[in-house]
Amino acid sequence: MAKVIVVTSGKGGVGKTTSSAAIGCGLAMSGAKTVIIDFDIGLRNLDLIMGCERRVVYDLINVINGEANLQQALVKDKRISTLFILPASQTRDKEALTKVGVEKVIADLKADGFEYIICDSPAGIEQGAMMALYYADEAIVTTNPEVSSVRDSDRITGMLSSKSHRAELQLSPIRVHLLITRYCPERVEKEEMLSIEDIDDLLGIELLGVIPESQDVLNASNLGEPVILNQDCDAGKAYQDAVDRLLGIDREFRFVTYRKKGFLSRIFGG
């Protein structure tokens, strides 16, 4: 049974696209046919993060308007054979997204055998974000450990339970997961940052993963290589753990406690 998963947050710049790319890659690497749809019409970024920007010909809006078919618009990933990207339009605006259009695209993707349809939501709570979450079965709410991001996540979680297709038809509610990004245990220790417990207290959402703050994430974005492909770095491992949990595999949370570096390790590294 195909699953539609929206990656959303309310607030901008918290790592929705980075997480969509990483989790999409992770799911595809498990062998499942996966597509990541960029819903950020007019501010498309996903193609850059995925490193396929030079191969974008048609986009989501072209497909919705019937100017191209799905096969023409899907961009196949060069690294993973089961991964596809459906890019956003850079020239249109968000009003071009319609419920009917999005429904048809998702139905066509399901008919095409896609098992995971990842919807990369734009920031905000307007048309684009509403369309990205409307047909979701599951949601990954991305949050930074700071109050404004947490409040926006609370808002969007409320939207998931009231403004979605599942809510309107009174089907079983969207399953919501929490993904904390840019977590820095050292700053939590110094009480400069909200802890996982604080966030859980404020949001009460099941925790899917905690991605540590890392320079590797920015480097990966600049290279167009989703960070999950770099299994030598903590962020890549943390994303892999999150994907495993999404697939139902139990994983212990890593990189969430701060250990002071000892004298020797400070000298010799590690």
Place this chain on the structure above:
Amino acid sequence: MTLKSLNFTLLVVNIDSDELSLLSEELNKKRMMAPDFFSDAPVVVKVESETLNLDYLQLKQRVNDQGFILLGITGDLSDLQKEQIKAQKIAILKSSKRVVARNKVEIDSANKTVEVERRAFVPVEVKTKIHTGRVRSGQQIYAKECDLVINGDVGAGAEVIADGNIHIYGALRGKALAGAMGEKSACIFCQSLSSELVSIAGVYKLSDDLAADFVGKGCIVSLQDEQIVLSNLSRV
């Protein structure tokens, strides 16, 4: 064509004096408060005493003159009064035992009192609205003419409003407004108080003004002498 029974909220004017000019005066005052709202509004006159001897035709006329429509007369009426009312082709209404009078406005004029009851209504069977689950930022829950029970946290940026009391089995981090229609005896109960705003009958307190002793604790918020008062939930 179906015949149904419906409940209505009606304006009731109490009279305990045979001086009908007081009735005119009172209705006029009422009308001036919201001329559009009360224009051609239905009104019921409640006769407070069996001994009153009124000119019912004149009563009807005075009500009409003030721009209201007399629906009927109610009260513990004597047989004589009933007869006189019937003679003027005015309906006699039997008020339900459960009628609740709220916000009584008493005006004393030359030792004769004309009393106006606002919002006399028959309470519906369900008197409490229950919400299960967290109320999230941006969500608003309103319990009209009843109490509100929230089984979960009220997040920052969320609003819970009730015409009656509000009970929160969880933390209050957003706004809670009890007694929204002006009920001053309404209270807010919560298990952990970190509200952005609490209000009772329009009197409010912002988070900055909350005494530090109460923040994060179980609290009752009430109104005493037009002031918001906090008290400890467990000690009362």
